[in-house]
Amino acid sequence: MIDLDVVVLTGAGISAESGVPTFRDAQTGLWARYDPQELATPEAFARDPKLVWQWYGWRRRLTAAAQPNSAHFGLAALEREVRAFTLLTQNVDDLHYRAGSVSVLELHGNIHRTRCSIEGVVVEGHDEDDAPPQCPACGGWLRPDVVWFGEMLDAWILGEAERRASECDVFISVGTSAQVYPAAALPQTAKRAGAALIEINIDDTALSSHADYVLREPATSGVAQLEGLLNTLGRRSG
Numbered sequence: 001m002i003d004l005d006v007v008v009l010t011g012a013g014i015s016a017e018s019g020v021p022t023f024r025d026a027q028t029g030l031w032a033r034y035d036p037q038e039l040a041t042p043e044a045f046a047r048d049p050k051l052v053w054q055w056y057g058w059r060r061r062l063t064a065a066a067q068p069n070s071a072h073f074g075l076a077a078l079e080r081e082v083r084a085f086t087l088l089t090q091n092v093d094d095l096h097y098r099a100g101s102v103s104v105l106e107l108h109g110n111i112h113r114t115r116c117s118i119e120g121v122v123v124e125g126h127d128e129d130d131a132p133p134q135c136p137a138c139g140g141w142l143r144p145d146v147v148w149f150g151e152m153l154d155a156w157i158l159g160e161a162e163r164r165a166s167e168c169d170v171f172i173s174v175g176t177s178a179q180v181y182p183a184a185a186l187p188q189t190a191k192r193a194g195a196a197l198i199e200i201n202i203d204d205t206a207l208s209s210h211a212d213y214v215l216r217e218p219a220t221s222g223v224a225q226l227e228g229l230l231n232t233l234g235r236r237s238g
């Protein structure tokens with residue numbers, strides 16, 4: 001057991017090696033001409049609910065066909081090795097769950113859940129047709145249960161994420177460009193509270209200069225080094 005309280009923040013980069021394109025990857029095929037940040041908004045859904053629903057349908061099929069990679073499995077194993085562990089994910093796929101992670105806070109929701117755009121309640125069993133299905137209770141459009149740009153995150157989830165970031169010994173950022181707020185503020189919250197900050201990313205990010213350790217490599221090889229690095233940090237803090 002490594003005597004450390006660890007918080008991990010993951011972004012699209014951890015799912016890249018599972019074949020799921022990141023937000024900054026050029027979108028492929030039919031979606032190449034669309035900017036994800038334009039489509040992932042309430043305005044886009046209000047303007048063209050069918051187009052946005054079809055985009056999410058394409059992404060749902062993509063992530064359903066993907067498999068968790070060794071970085072997802074490595075974080076699920078790490079959760080059992082340390083004293084306390086919280087996984088904060090910006091991703092809306094289900095790969096962390098399918099890899100066995102338990103203590104997960106989904107900061108931006110999950111595209112495999114659908115909710116009524118009027119009542120906000122999660123609705124199961126809709127058919128995956130092209131135009132958005134309608135809520136069986138009120139007839140409103142159904143929408144993906146995700147947080148769009150310009151929408152507030154769930155207040156309880158964000159509060160919990162901020163609390164855990166401010167209490168942890170080590171904060172690990174994996175595969176995120178650290179550009180989307182308020183999630184991108186969490187590593188800074190941890191650092192200010194005295195946590196050691198580790199970044200795993202193939203590229204430089206806004207976070208890199210603040211990190212105590214930068215593993216400039218893919219998530220799969222970076223996560224494989226975490227147990228050794230945390231053992232070293234655990235001995236130092238012990």
Ligand code: BV8
Pocket residue numbers: 010011012013014016017022023024025040090091092108146147148149150151152153174175176177178179180181182183200201202203205217218219220
């Ligand atoms: C909010 C769900 C209050 C939907 C997502 C101006 C300044 C600051 C903030 C703002 C601003 N204007 C507006 C804002 C607020 C805005 C924001 O932060 N905008 C940014 C772009 C400037 N934030 C919001 O709107 C949030 N809400 O603030 O509410 C409010 C209310 C009203 C008005 C104003 C404010 C809501 C944000 C949530 C949006 N929803 N997802 C969906 O997915 O469809 S965000 C979405 O984009 C993803 O979830 C993800 O979080 C984000 C993309 O980021 P990453 O995950 O980091 O992915 P990315 O592609 O960017 O990077 C991948 C990284 O991986 C790269 O660094 C790459 O190098 C690396 N990588 C690639 N391969 C690998 C790898 N690393 C390791 N291994 C590899 N193999």
